[in-house]
Amino acid sequence: MDNVEKDFEPVFVGFFCNWCTATASDVAGTSRMQYPVNVRPIRTMCSSSVDPLYVLRALLGGADGVMIGGCTPGDCHYVSGNLKERRRIVVLKTILNTLDLEDKRIWLRWISAAEGRKYANTMIEITGKLKAMGHNPIKDYWSI
């Protein structure tokens, strides 16, 4: 097991807002900033369209982590979608904790359209943390 975990390459889903984080990923791309390959990005119109159900589904389905990238507070293209999402994620984490499931595999980050470096650094950070955590145990509870 230890050996497997040593070469462990986590896979995490990134729900990225079209107006900010997804654009930041393009900035990182245009500047050819290097970051780990482990993210599987999904472009959404707004972070608030990320149903906690999608986060759960990703974790249950085998992803090792989920990151949601939204606009910095006050910057939301749709006024306050990012803040709505923040509440939902807080609730989701609370529920997961109550069920004794890991909530540390979920990240909500504000990355503005200009912050290519922050985007790359966030990818590095999350990949590093997931590597340290090892593979997602939730999927072991299920046999699909």
Next chain:
Amino acid sequence: MSDKTGAVLVIGAGIGGIKASLDLAEVGFKVYLIDRAPAMGGTLAQLDKWFPDNHCGMCKVLPIFSRDDSSQFCLRRGFIHQNVETLPLTQVVGLEGEAGNFRVTLSSVPAGVDQDLCIGCGLCAQVCPVEVPDEFNEGLVNRKAIYLPRPTIPSNSYTIDWKNCTRCGACVEKCPLHAIDLGSETKTTTLEVGAIVLSSGFEEFDPHVAGQYGYGRYPNVVTSIDLERIISPCGPFEGQLARPSDKAIPTSIAFLQCVGSREVKRNYCSAACCMYALKEATLIKESNPQVEIEIFFMDMRTFGKGYYRYYERARDELGVKFTRCRVPVVKQDFQTKNLILTVMDESRNMVERQFDMVVLSVGQTPAAEFSSLCQTLGVRQNQWGFCSPSVSVRKNVSVTENGFSVAETSREGIYVCGSAAAPKDIADTMIEADAAACLVSKLLSQERQQPIEAVSQTETPEMADEEPRLAIFLCTCGGELTTGLDISAIAESCRELPDVVLVEEIPYLCQRDTLEKVKESIRESNANRAVLGVCAPFVYRRLSQQLAEDTGLPSFFVRTVNLREEIAWVHENNREAATEKGKRMVRMAAESLRWQSASPLSSIAPQGSTLVIGGGLAGMVSALALAEQGFEVHLVERSAELGGNLREIFFTLQGGDPQKLLQELTEQVTSNSLIHIHKETNVAGISGCAGDFVANLVSVSKGVPPESPSTGEIIPLNPPLEKGDKGEFDDEDSVNSEGNIGITEGENSGNGEKGVSVTKSVSVTEMVSIPIGAVIVATGGEGSKPAEYLYGERQDVVTQTELEERITSGDVDVSKLKSVVMIQCVGSRNKERHYCSRICCSQALTNALMLKERNPGIEVVILYRDMMSYGFEEEYYTKARDNGVTFVRYELDRKPEVKVEGDRLEIEVEELVLGGRLTIQPDLLVLSVAIVPHQQPELSQMLELPIDEDGFFQEAEPKFRPVDFVKDGIFVCGLAHSPRNIEETIAQARAAALRATLILSKTQLQSGRMVSEVRERWCVGCEICVGVCPFGARVKDENKGIVVVREALCQGCGACVTACPSGAARLRGFSDKQVFSMLDAVAFP
């Protein structure tokens, strides 16, 4: 039909030009947007965040209706609108003709790189031997002679800097697409346009000229724009604060204000520098609180909406220090590269202070070539070189021959906005851009076209039932992608995916001929959906949209995967894992597409008339602006007279005649047959949504109690009625000879189907329901009544407005006055009202100069805190001082004391410059009182309009949507928004009218393709989603007991989908099924 040309030339693609272009394009004009720079965005592109909210928000400029016609991504990446043609590197060299029919000659410098061929790979820049400072990053880093004008923006193509290019030809050989042509020549073209908008902006003052600050000699002396690039997350230092000499974080920073402004050669205020210095200080303090920041200023001019609070926060919460002192010279310590400033300390001694870094808040000056541009266009400039419409420069040309002109130039058909007219900030530029657009729309109102429906209406319900047949095209980018990715392996894995009928590898997917082949393959394979593995420029240039249109596929049936910027370029030397990521991403897109349903667009047919609430200056101007474009207007005024505050204003700084303006406006408004005036009338209720409101008006004079607001009860249901069925009426019906409103209830029955409830209890002559498409809120404000300085107790204590009235009526004889004292900021910028009333300093200057002119021997003393004589008003401040007006500054905690000594007023104030106390016994004390809004709680509740902390209406976005509300179809202007002077009010009223025109001019308000929907059987009508939607796009249908979506208003954010507890809300294009299949594609083998 007239014989004018329905096309507009917009000169300058800064934010003002972009705003004017977008709105004109939406109204229905063809727009040519030119810029002499190789890329769009102007000065704004170099800035990241703006005051007063420290956000960007530029994307909020994008159109709301028919939004699929224009870009739907961060505007910094590029901007596309089907009615706008952008021409970079282009200048105007000739102009013939007249308003309505101009013939413009344009000269375009070649980019040297074929913009359609360039794939942005950057090989050319690698081999280029020439290195020059990068202007975009203010020379903090270097670039090559072949370069990206905006280095981090993918939609840009490479461009050759001809001035520095040595024509060595290395790039030509290297370019894999042979896109570079060093021999290309300047191209001249001609255009036919009906009107021109001049929005060429400003150039930052070159501080090399002001040698005393050492800019260019001392590395740590930077300009404010240099600092913007230093702290920009996508700048050369990636957002880390660092000083240029040693890249260390400075421990102390000094900002020097008014560099290049408020001096003899440029005796104007640049209007934006106080605020941007505050913004930069705030941003630095937020990220590096330990940095000591001191701002050396003359007056902190924080006159805009929300600006004073911003100043207070920087000063009181963030600990930015403020010192009132113009620093004469900056020296450098050659060892440490620190800067030494000679400044005046608190006890008024000159001392030397050391700072790690000095920021020069440089002013705005006209661009170098601006004079020749103005000559070509035949428009006059003012003494400072700006194309100002102000009357001090040109007395004969103005809006209504009364001395007020807004956005107009000396040549008919050419309009000006932004810093080309006068130094200003973004918020005012945005308002003026729409004011200019409004004048264009008025001039060319006969030529307005319905915007072409770019979105093909090819989607049919049958398409949803068709079996998906996917074609997948993967671009190899001529080897650019295959080095980091195994495209063949990805292609191989794609062949195994369900519903895939075709997988092809294409060398360059973006090239014209290959795109043709792709279209051919789609047709041959009979595929009905396509996935394209491409790069970011492909996405931002909307080639997929083009491909969809050409092949007849609905645009939502074409998906792109960014293989370059999201994989190949960021995961170098990790080919295997990158290929795996590529496989997954293509598979995710394919899965999402398999479950994509065809989504027919829906629309609302807007009503053609507008309700303008408030018959003051703002209301009258916007009503007139709409009527002159051919739209019907209902102008509601609660008093018996039109004019509002304008009736009490008699003098202005620039010499315009407010009473003449009032008279002319009233005449024009009353004589215009499209404007129905409802005097002594209140709005009892408004319901509905953008394009389809119903307003209930009730006459005040009859003493009828206003009806309780019926918000929420009235829901226009789909499908909307035809326009003609909506109970339209002509003037005879609406206003009878007594001026009463004469719509009968019978006519309202036409609205019965929409669920409109007309109150039965009120008799028909006093209550009227009117269908309207847009609402303009111009409810105004007034001067507050001070409770200090003996106001109301003595006849010789008056407000500025009362002074004007008394002089005009002859109650006050100026020749008999010996001494007048004016006190500024009475009720403004204090603990009660944290805002500047903006107009009082210029009003005080106006009246002081007027008194001095009528009685040169009079003593006028103005007690002030900061003189807000922004822009060209500065000149009048100088003039007042030259004419002997005395200015004495006081502090908020040491306000002047006003008492009665014997029979006379006595004013005592501490003199802060010389020290000691000053005692004056004036004949008259004039108070510059705060402007307060008329409180409108009912209106605000009725329309669900937010009110800010100070009681003014809160607009959708302070910078980019300054006259809009978040709920579309309702606009605000005049004092209801914030204090502003006559010209600024006219500008804002026109801007509001133009925003309303965006709705009124369309026959259909089209929804976007990505909108939410309700699965009717699942909806329980709990209305949670209604509260979540910021746009009012969801309403309860009381008949059905469920919620319905007003699709045209829906912006597709999906917040309702997540909020819905029963799963009834669904976002088209991002349904549960699609997301789940995408997630399955992430991890399943």
